Amino acid sequence: MQNQPDSRGHFGEFGGRYVAETLMPALLELAQAYQQARRDPKFRSELEKYSREYVGRPTPLFFAANLTAKLGGAKIYLKREDLCHTGAHKANNALGQALLAVRMGKERIIAETGAGQHGVAAATMAALFRRQCEVFMGAIDVERQALNVFRMKLLGAKVQPVDSGSRSLKDAMSEALRDWTASVRNSYYLIGSAAGPHPYPMIVRDFQTVIGKETRRQIVKLEGRLPDVLIACVNGGSNAIGLMHPFVQDRDVRMYFVEAGGLGLNGWQHAATLTAGHPGVLHGNRTLLLQDELGQIRETHSVAAGLDYPGVGPELAYLKESGRAEYAVVTDAEAVAAFQLLCGTEGIIPALESSHAIAHAARLAPTLPKERIIIVNLSGRGDKDMNTVARACGVTLREGA
Amino acid sequence: MPHGGRIARKFLELRARNEAALIPFIVAGDPDIATTRRLVLELEARGADLIELGVPFSDPMADGPANQRAIARGLEAGASLPAILSLVSELRQATQIPLILFGYFNPYLHYGCERFCRDAAIAGVDAILVIDLPPEESAELLKPARANGLDLIYLLAPTTPLERSRRIARSASGFLYYVSVTGVTGVRSEVGSDVESKVRELRTVSDLPIGVGFGISTPQQAAKVANFADAVVVGSAISTLIEQQMASGDAVAAAGGLVGSLKDAMRAAHRTITAPAVS
Numbered sequence: 001m002q003n004q005p006d007s008r009g010h011f012g013e014f015g016g017r018y019v020a021e022t023l024m025p026a027l028l029e030l031a032q033a034y035q036q037a038r039r040d041p042k043f044r045s046e047l048e049k050y051s052r053e054y055v056g057r058p059t060p061l062f063f064a065a066n067l068t069a070k071l072g073g074a075k076i077y078l079k080r081e082d083l084c085h086t087g088a089h090k091a092n093n094a095l096g097q098a099l100l101a102v103r104m105g106k107e108r109i110i111a112e113t114g115a116g117q118h119g120v121a122a123a124t125m126a127a128l129f130r131r132q133c134e135v136f137m138g139a140i141d142v143e144r145q146a147l148n149v150f151r152m153k154l155l156g157a158k159v160q161p162v163d164s165g166s167r168s169l170k171d172a173m174s175e176a177l178r179d180w181t182a183s184v185r186n187s188y189y190l191i192g193s194a195a196g197p198h199p200y201p202m203i204v205r206d207f208q209t210v211i212g213k214e215t216r217r218q219i220v221k222l223e224g225r226l227p228d229v230l231i232a233c234v235n236g237g238s239n240a241i242g243l244m245h246p247f248v249q250d251r252d253v254r255m256y257f258v259e260a261g262g263l264g265l266n267g268w269q270h271a272a273t274l275t276a277g278h279p280g281v282l283h284g285n286r287t288l289l290l291q292d293e294l295g296q297i298r299e300t301h302s303v304a305a306g307l308d309y310p311g312v313g314p315e316l317a318y319l320k321e322s323g324r325a326e327y328a329v330v331t332d333a334e335a336v337a338a339f340q341l342l343c344g345t346e347g348i349i350p351a352l353e354s355s356h357a358i359a360h361a362a363r364l365a366p367t368l369p370k371e372r373i374i375i376v377n378l379s380g381r382g383d384k385d386m387n388t389v390a391r392a393c394g395v396t397l398r399e400g401a
Numbered sequence: 402m403p404h405g406g407r408i409a410r411k412f413l414e415l416r417a418r419n420e421a422a423l424i425p426f427i428v429a430g431d432p433d434i435a436t437t438r439r440l441v442l443e444l445e446a447r448g449a450d451l452i453e454l455g456v457p458f459s460d461p462m463a464d465g466p467a468n469q470r471a472i473a474r475g476l477e478a479g480a481s482l483p484a485i486l487s488l489v490s491e492l493r494q495a496t497q498i499p500l501i502l503f504g505y506f507n508p509y510l511h512y513g514c515e516r517f518c519r520d521a522a523i524a525g526v527d528a529i530l531v532i533d534l535p536p537e538e539s540a541e542l543l544k545p546a547r548a549n550g551l552d553l554i555y556l557l558a559p560t561t562p563l564e565r566s567r568r569i570a571r572s573a574s575g576f577l578y579y580v581s582v583t584g585v586t587g588v589r590s591e592v593g594s595d596v597e598s599k600v601r602e603l604r605t606v607s608d609l610p611i612g613v614g615f616g617i618s619t620p621q622q623a624a625k626v627a628n629f630a631d632a633v634v635v636g637s638a639i640s641t642l643i644e645q646q647m648a649s650g651d652a653v654a655a656a657g658g659l660v661g662s663l664k665d666a667m668r669a670a671h672r673t674i675t676a677p678a679v680s
Contacts, residue, residue: 008537018506018533020463022558022583025565164469170460177462182584184560281506281533282460294481295511296459 004315009198009285012321014314017197019177019284026184031199033104038206043103047096054128055091057210059083061218061375066345073365074228074372079215079243081379082350088380089211089239090121090192096207098125101188108132108187112176114141114169114235115306115353116148117380118192123157131188133157136176138168141305148384166299169235169309173283193236194313197284201313208242215375216246223373229364231256232377233356234327235271235307237316239379244325245315254326257316258360260302261329271300273312274320274327282310288317303332303388304352306380330359336392338362339382351380352388407499407527408552408575411450412610412631419672421627423448423664424612426503426636427656428455428471430480432647434488437480440643443657445498448664453530453634456485456504463505463532465587471640482508482517486524493525501528501554501575509542518545528552528575536572543572552576559583559595563602570607576632577609582616587637589616597629620666627667635663 004011009031017027037043051057059080068076081089094111101109109126111133113119119135126133135152139161142149152159165171173196180189194204219227230247232240234257247253262270268290270276277288282297290298290310302308319325330338335352338359342350350358354377361376368374382389390397415422425444429437441452455468457475464472489500502521509517509531521529529551534542536555546553552575557566560583570577581596582589600611613626614634623633639656646652 016538017535018538019535020532020558020580021535021556021569022560022580024535024537024558025560025562165460174460174462178465178585181463182582184583279510281510283462284533289507291507291511293511295508296476297507 004318005198005202009202011315011318013279014285014287014317015198015201016286017284018281018286019197020181022181023184027197027199034100034199034203037100037103043099047099050095050099051092051210055085055095056083058214061215061222063222064346067342068365070345071362071365073370074368074374075370076361076365077219077227077373077375078348078378079211079375081211081239081377082348082354082381086117086121086124087383088117088121088351089208089242090118091124092210092242093192093204093207093238094118094121094125094190097188097190097203098129098131101131101190102129104188106186106188108134108183109190110134110136110176110179110183110187111190111192112136112169112172113192114138114172114308115304115351116141116145116152116384117306119157119159120148120151120155122190122192123152123155126157127155134160134179136160136162136172136179138166138172139163140167141169141172144388145305145384146387168305170297177283192238194238194241194315195236195283195285195287195311201285201315204238205241205245205315208238209245211239211242211377212244212246215243219373219375226250226253227373227375228368229254229256229372229374231258231357231361231374233258233307233353233379234274234312234316235260235309236311237313239377241313241315243377248324255319255324256360257320257325257327258356259327259329260304260307260356261331262301264331265329268298269301271302271307271309272329273310274316275329277312285314287314288312303335303392304356306351306353307356328360330356334359336389339389348378349382350378351382352385354379406550407497408451411499412576415450421630421667421670421672422450422612422632423623423660423667424451424453424632424634425449425639425660426453426455426634427639428457428468428475429485429488430457430475430478431471431640431643432474432652433478434480434484436652438488438492439653440656441492441498442495443653444660445496447657447661449498449660451499451501451632453501453503453636454485456482456502456508458505458508461505463585465585465637467588467637467640468586470644482512486520489524489526499527500525501530502526503530504532506531506534514542515545518542518549518551522549522551526551528554530554530578532556536569539572554578556580557603559599563606566603567606570609573609575609577603577607577611578634579603579611579613580615581613584615586615588618588641592617592622592625596626600630620662623663624666624670627670628672633667
């Protein structure tokens with residue numbers, strides 16, 4: 001199960017390469033370049049150096065004593081990816097792929113972003129390695145993530161608002177693919193999640209497994225054993241697969257993917273793909289998708305822009321279908337409550353995306369004995385979400401106030 | 402209908418007249434299914450040789466703005482796969498023009514590849530072109546397509562190396578579709594000068610007719626491509642005309658006018674084809 005995908009990028013029935021012919025040679029070239037890079041000690045040592053000195057790895061594994069005491073059950077640890085440079089786990093992947101882009105001699109980096117965290121990470125790495133950068137972002141997300149848009153622009157990236165379709169992450173990804181189709185010779189498409197056509201789900205996962213590898217070492221050092229439960233929020237799922245992939249063979253470790261339940265599962269105002277999706281093909285890969293009875297992709301909703309996407313990475317779809325991973329759904333209201341809970345108990349402001357994982361941990365911990373260990377991936381910090389949370393709390397923020 | 406019947410026959414006819422095929426692309430359901438039916442008949446009357454019917458998909462990643470909007474209008478008008486297959490059945494009462502369904506994989510996958518190919522063949526579809534289905538992933542559609550006598554047409558791009566073109570050509574039937582630009586569908590100001598040499602190169606890997614599409618919109622461009630290719634595909638320019646005429650004009654007559662002028666220009670082209678005839 002840990003040896004997935006196969007040589008053509010399939011995770012069981014999922015994955016693969018479903019793209020226009022123009023992009024096929026580029027994907028084959030990328031797969032080859034990545035295979036060479038991962039075996040190259042120079043590439044690996046450069047990645048490690050920048051991870052340590054620029055991203056700030058390793059990130060701490062923090063025992064959330066106050067939260068644990070308040071919930072009264074299993075011990076909760078937080079893997080502090082919010083402390084990565086740029087404020088989220090996205091930096092791990094952006095760094096790795098930017099190094100790959102440099103190695104491949106690509107002058108321009110394009111990226112898509114939802115909440116803006118991946119856009120910021122891509123713009124950051126582009127600035128560091130002196131590449132041009134263009135970030136596609138749904139028009140709705142441009143509005144709700146104004147702070148990150150400003151950050152990207154300061155970093156020298158061009159932010160391209162996308163007005164088609166649902167004007168969120170799904171359409172940003174389509175637009176990035178359109179751009180790449182036209183600029184494939186000189187541009188590197190830096191995909192932000194463990195999704196898209198092969199080899200991206202594999203590349204992104206590999207760069208993000210630094211989270212799980214560190215967590216494994218850290219928890220063994222702190223507790224002398226592996227955890228009982230891992231929890232991460234999921235949409236594309238790069239933070240989840242990054243935490244969990246190194247534990248896939250450890251059958252005693254339960255893995256929870258937590259999805260965005262939005263306004264609830266009764267209608268379609270959610271992004272709970274593992275729960276309500278069906279197999280299909282979108283954005284270059286075969287995976288679970290939220291779609292209607294005719295195979296048209298549904299529009300989604302989540303209070304967390306980074307979870308507002310109707311698909312999930314193919315490896316996650318595979319882990320769910322094979323029964324290895326469990327999944328749960330957290331609504332917008334529960335996520336906002338968990339956001340406030342973590343602020344108040346631990347003095348940590350989590351991203352709204354990560355708050356979904358916290359909410360599920362808060363549900364689960366009281367049902368487990370005190371000696372059990374839960375690790376939650378705190379995938380990002382919540383500065384970007386201040387306006388959204390303030391609105392949800394009925395507060396209006398004014399400039400200069 | 403035997404495998405590749407209508408398409409192969411059409412190319413034989415055209416070769417005999419030393420003419421390139423004109424293949425207009427229209428999105429099914431743009432602006433509604435009834436108009437699509439009238440459009441197909443009008444375009445045929447004005448010189449279309451084959452017709453590509455776009456199957457709308459919510460996320461058309463390989464299409465530019467004009468076709469994206471046409472696809473959105475098609476979806477709005479309810480152009481689902483079952484509705485499009487009914488339209489083709491109805492059209493078969495009136496015309497034998499070869500019809501190619503052009504779209505993205507997910508609606509077919511959702512319908513079921515085997516069921517889709519069977520129903521498409523019964524309805525009178527001749528070929529399928531799936532933009533986001535490279536040969537590497539196409540086994541599940543290729544098998545039922547062949548079993549039901551449908552051609553599966555593949556795209557070749559400027560970025561496709563010759564050896565890969567050779568492999569793709571081996572799986573293809575009907576014709577090879579060369580994408581003349583590195584990019585999405587849409588009108589371009591001129592046809593790249595390397596298109597002719599690329600088409601000539603492709604003739605060394607396959608005896609199938611070679612069509613050129615993406616970026617062609619004017620009679621001059623169509624005539625230029627008709628000099629060296631076996632088929633010319635024009636899409637976004639027609640989608641744009643339909644959009645412009647929707648409010649007040651007659652979209653069917655306007656599209657027919659464009660197709661007529663494209664075909665006239667192509668007939669006047671100085672063709673220099675030296676490839677072997679299709680067998």
